[in-house]
Amino acid sequence: MNDNDVVRDLTLDGNAVAGLLEEVFGADMTTADGECAHCGSANAVGALRAYTRAPGVVLRCPACGGVIARIVQTPRGTLVDLRGAAHLAMRR
Amino acid sequence: MRRPLEWQIATVKAIAQETAQVKTITLVLPGWTAHRAGQHYDVRLTAADGYQAQRSYSIASPPERPGEVDLTVERIPDGEVSPYLHDVLVVGDAVEVRGPVGGYFVWEASSGGPLLLVAGGSGVVPLMAMLRHRAAAGAKVPARLLYSSRTLEDVIYRQELEALASRDGLEVFHTLTRGQPKGWTGYARRIDQPMLAEVSGPLGTAALAFICGPTALVETTASALVQLGLAQERVRTERFGPTGT
Incomplete structure (x- = not known):
């Protein structure tokens, strides 16, 4: 197993952080459509790659690998960085 | 409008060994709501010093069983949560959970x-x-x-x-x-x-x-x-x- 395989095996997706996303946004976000600010491709948040073995959660575009969202929770609060999302469209 | 997502204390009703590395844990939930097949529950463990570890597990049971859910869990040797669920948890224990969560990977x-x-x-x-x-x-x-x-x-x-x-x-x-x-x-x-x-x-x-x-x-x-x-x-x-x- 080389380093790339290790990273690949550590990859989850947006489904695995559905609870955290609902806590932060107040609604299920896995069915929200997100547009990647780096490459413009559109994907459901549930289909984004999720990296959870870190002090926070990183969601990446499955097409270009660009970071779409970072969410970090600390005892003092929650930081949400959405610079990599051109938009998030939530369904009613 | 669905209820806000809140942690609740579930009780372990049964534990079944599925394979050498896989167990199914049946949880009774005081705040059970019908899930959609494919959804998850988050499980949170809190150590005596306050350290918390949390993982998301798929629900194995159908929504047609009111009041309880089955979570089928594979034991990951270096994991933080699954070894506890496999090796320590017994029937009658309390487990902190929230859910059901997710909506992308569901079929009804x-x-x-x-x-x-x-x-x-x-x-x-x-x-x-x-x-x-x-x-x-x-x-x-x-x-x-x-x-x-x-x-x-x-x-x-x-x-x-x-x-x-x-x-x-x-x-x-x-x-x-x-x-x-x-x-x-x-x-x-x-x-x-x-x-x-x-x-x-x-x-x-x-x-x-x-x-x-x-x-x-x-x-x-x-x-x-x-x-x-x-x-x-x-x-x-x-x-x-x-x-x-």
């Missing part, structure tokens, strides 16, 4: 089909919830499950899958990638495009596909199914790698 009888399910290892868990729901709801949509395991002993829900497959409209195909018993007539290799073509062919290209397993299996399968003519938006994926600890 009203979603229709035909249904193509592809699983690797413990990735079969949310797909089992779909098959149990399909049976409990009396849904007749044609369904096929292609399930990759290392050996026959690693196949989760083997007997129940056989029983379900004898009922109308469901067919189950196994592939064993690391070892096969004598006289094995099923597949004996990793899932590839020719295998997917054989299994999905009779369902046609209008099939609704759910793929759950390690990343490599999910990506191989998803791109092969799109090449075989399935619409991208009808191919749903969930990566259920060894990190789903």
Whole structure:
């Protein structure tokens, strides 16, 4: 197993952080459509790659690998960085 | 408007050994709400010093069982949560959970089909919830499950899958990638495009596909199914790698 395989095996997706996303946004976000600010491709948040073995959660575009969202929770609060999302469209 | 997502204290009602590394934990929930097949519960453990570890587990049971859920958990040797659930937890214990969560990787009888399910290892868990729901709801949509395991002993829900497959409209195909018993007539290799073509062919290209397993299996399968003519938006994926600890 080389380093790339290790990273690949550590990859989850947006489904695995559905609870955290609902806590932060107040609604299920896995069915929200997100547009990647780096490459413009559109994907459901549930289909984004999720990296959870870190002090926070990183969601990446499955097409270009660009970071779409970072969410970090600390005892003092929650930081949400959405610079990599051109938009998030939530369904009613 | 659904209720806000809150942590609740569930009680362990039963623990069943499915395979050497996999157990099913039945939880009774004071704040149970009907889930959709494919959804998860988050499980949170708190150590005496306040350190918390949290993981998301797929619900294995159908929503037709009020008041409780089954979580089927694979033991990950270096995991933070699954070794506790496997080695320490006993019937009667309290567990902090919240859910059901998720909405992307879900199937309901009203979603229709035909249904193509592809699983690797413990990735079969949310797909089992779909098959149990399909049976409990009396849904007749044609369904096929292609399930990759290392050996026959690693196949989760083997007997129940056989029983379900004898009922109308469901067919189950196994592939064993690391070892096969004598006289094995099923597949004996990793899932590839020719295998997917054989299994999905009779369902046609209008099939609704759910793929759950390690990343490599999910990506191989998803791109092969799109090449075989399935619409991208009808191919749903969930990566259920060894990190789903």
